[in-house]
Amino acid sequence: MSSGTRAEGGAAAANQQPAAAGGIATPVTSCRSCAGPAPRLFLSLGSTPIANRLVRADALDATDPSFPLEVGFCESCALVQLTHELPASEIFDEDYPYFSSFSDMLVRHSEKHVIDLIASRDLGPDSLVVEVASNDGYLLKAFVERGIPVLGIEPTPGPAAAAREAGVPTREEFFGADLARQLVAEGLKADVIIANNVMAHVPDLNSFVEGFSILLKDDGLVDVENPGVGALLAHTEFDTVYHEHFCYFSTIAVEALMRRNGLAVVGVQEFADLHGGTLRWSMGHAGTAEPAESVAAQLGAERESGLDTFDRYASFGDAVRTVQEELIELLRGLRAQGKTVAAYGAAAKGATLLNSSGITTDLIDFVVDRNTHKQGRYIPGARLPILDPAVLLERQPDYLLLLAWNVKKEIIAQQGEYAARGGRFIVPVPRPVVL
Numbered sequence: 001m002s003s004g005t006r007a008e009g010g011a012a013a014a015n016q017q018p019a020a021a022g023g024i025a026t027p028v029t030s031c032r033s034c035a036g037p038a039p040r041l042f043l044s045l046g047s048t049p050i051a052n053r054l055v056r057a058d059a060l061d062a063t064d065p066s067f068p069l070e071v072g073f074c075e076s077c078a079l080v081q082l083t084h085e086l087p088a089s090e091i092f093d094e095d096y097p098y099f100s101s102f103s104d105m106l107v108r109h110s111e112k113h114v115i116d117l118i119a120s121r122d123l124g125p126d127s128l129v130v131e132v133a134s135n136d137g138y139l140l141k142a143f144v145e146r147g148i149p150v151l152g153i154e155p156t157p158g159p160a161a162a163a164r165e166a167g168v169p170t171r172e173e174f175f176g177a178d179l180a181r182q183l184v185a186e187g188l189k190a191d192v193i194i195a196n197n198v199m200a201h202v203p204d205l206n207s208f209v210e211g212f213s214i215l216l217k218d219d220g221l222v223d224v225e226n227p228g229v230g231a232l233l234a235h236t237e238f239d240t241v242y243h244e245h246f247c248y249f250s251t252i253a254v255e256a257l258m259r260r261n262g263l264a265v266v267g268v269q270e271f272a273d274l275h276g277g278t279l280r281w282s283m284g285h286a287g288t289a290e291p292a293e294s295v296a297a298q299l300g301a302e303r304e305s306g307l308d309t310f311d312r313y314a315s316f317g318d319a320v321r322t323v324q325e326e327l328i329e330l331l332r333g334l335r336a337q338g339k340t341v342a343a344y345g346a347a348a349k350g351a352t353l354l355n356s357s358g359i360t361t362d363l364i365d366f367v368v369d370r371n372t373h374k375q376g377r378y379i380p381g382a383r384l385p386i387l388d389p390a391v392l393l394e395r396q397p398d399y400l401l402l403l404a405w406n407v408k409k410e411i412i413a414q415q416g417e418y419a420a421r422g423g424r425f426i427v428p429v430p431r432p433v434v435l
Contacts, residue, residue: 025067025084031074032081032246033205033257039072039081042313043238043320045356049380050091051242051348056377064380069356071241071248077256078308080229080248082241085203088155088174091244105410109274110139110196113223114146117192121221123148130183130190130215132175132208133198137163144168151188153179158373176204180211189217196225200245209261213285222263222283224254228270230307231277235430238320239353239403240276250307251298254281266291268298276406276429324357327432331363334399341426342397343367344411345404346374346386353403353428354382364401368392392418399434401426 029038049064070083117123125147131140134152136159143150144167152170154160163170173179193212202208212222229248232240241248255265258281266289267282279298306312334341343350346369354360360382367379368389377386392400392415400418402408405427412425412435419425425435 024090025086028072028081028083028085031076031079032203033079033253034074034077034260036074036076039074039079039083040310041070041072041083042310043071043241043317045069045071045238045241045320045352048242048352048355050086051244051351051380052091053380054346054374054377054386055380055383060378060383066355066381067243069241069243069352073310073313074253075310077253078250079253079257080250080313082243082246085246086243088201088203091201105274105407107138109271111142113194114139114142117221117223118143118146118148121192123191125149127191128188129192129194130188132193132195132211133201134163134168134170135159137166137168137170139194139196140168141166151183151190175211176207177210177214178207180214183215188215189220190215191217191220193220193222194224195222197227199224199249200226200247203246205247205257206261209257209263212283213262216285218285219288220284223280224283225271225274225278225280228277228279229253230302230305231272233307233312233316235276236316236319236323237276237429238316238323238356239349239429242348242352244348249279250302251279251281251295252302252308255295255299258283259286262286264289264291265295268292268294270298273409274406323429323431327353327428328357328359328363330426330432330434331359331401335363339398340365340395341399341401342392342395343384343401343403344389344415345369345402345407346371346377346379347404349406350403351379351381354379354384360384365395365397366391367403389414392423393421396421396423398422399424399426401428403428405429 047066048069049066068084072083073080127148129143129148129150132153134140134154140150140152152163152168153175154170155174160170160172193216226249229250232248251268258265263283264286265281266284269280271278341364343364346367364384367384367386368391369386370389374386375388400423402411402425408427427433
């Protein structure tokens with residue numbers, strides 16, 4: 001069995017220390033979906049810090065605890081998942097820095113989703129739309145602006161506060177079956193439940209999906225979006241692996257999870273340019289609607305490509321190692337030529353790419369990010385300073401590594417002046433290329 005290993009490329013480990021034995025990283029002994037045998041390991045990215053635990057300037061003398069970052073495959077239900085688990089409280093703390101509104105592309109995508117749902121579900125002032133992991137209200141406020149009642153459920157304090165300031169009613173809690181029962185007891189039932197880019201973050205999948213079933217009206221609809229594991233494999237998107245993402249979904253695995261909890265997949269849509277390849281699964285109560293042709297088509301395509309067999313995953317570690325080595329070689333070559341290199345996007349995927357590859361300040365000078373909540377802090381492990389994008393025109397680095405490659409079109413469009421002055425972009429996956 002092949003597994004990816006950390007490429008040699010810097011001194012990132014100097015700012016990390018492995019978690020002590022018996023620490024908060026717990027080995028996964030059974031599948032978190034079907035409770036079958038422990039997932040079979042196919043990718044190891046070493047021991048890395050928590051990707052979104054950005055380092056404050058006054059904490060640079062401390063080391064960053066790191067934890068095993070490994071991925072396995074459930075041979076019973078085909079769910080791809082981490083082999084070690086960190087408590088949600090360690091990941092989604094009061095400093096959690098992700099705010100969806102800073103991505104123009106995501107806001108546009110979400111607004112179209114809202115408009116489509118209003119039309120297809122005939123939503124109005126007597127409806128209720130619930131979003132799980134509603135973040136800063138980026139999506140729900142589009143419903144609010146159209147007079148449709150909403151409820152956001154968001155466990156992280158900063159984004160939840162921003163949502164309330166934007167006029168989006170928000171409960172600051174984790175979602176699951178218990179909260180769903182509480183909401184029903186308060187007289188709430190949802191016409192539509194939306195859960196975008198959150199199901200991968202959930203350790204207790206069955207409670208989470210059972211919560212959908214409890215809260216959803218008899219004729220209601222659940223829409224769930226997450227990057228698909230097929231795209232992860234096809235495009236070598238190993239940097240989307242981090243401790244915050246407990247699972248990586250195929251439609252095969254989603255269908256089994258939903259069926260176990262009284263729901264049925266009734267539609268599947270693919271958005272190839274969103275987050276490296278996103279799938280939207282639509283669900284209703286089992287027996288209430290006939291599945292669209294898209295469901296059988298997607299399931300057939302996934303089985304044809306082997307997403308339900310371990311063999312499809314077995315060589316992924318070798319592909320990852322090749323990407324890491326090629327990126328290290330490219331960056332070292334640029335340094336040898338006297339070129340300067342910065343990075344764009346203090347995203348969690350960037351932390352994984354840097355730390356699993358051993359890239360630190362010896363190869364990259366700094367990172368820029370539009371998110372003001374991240375500026376002034378440092379990437380954990382790699383310890384690259386996070387600055388305002390305006391710095392790019394002040395310092396004009398020769399190359400810009402796109403850590404947030406999933407929004408590369410948006411970044412390149414924003415940085416037209418940087419490019420006009422001779423700046424060039426490096427896209428790291430599926431293979432490092434210079435634009």
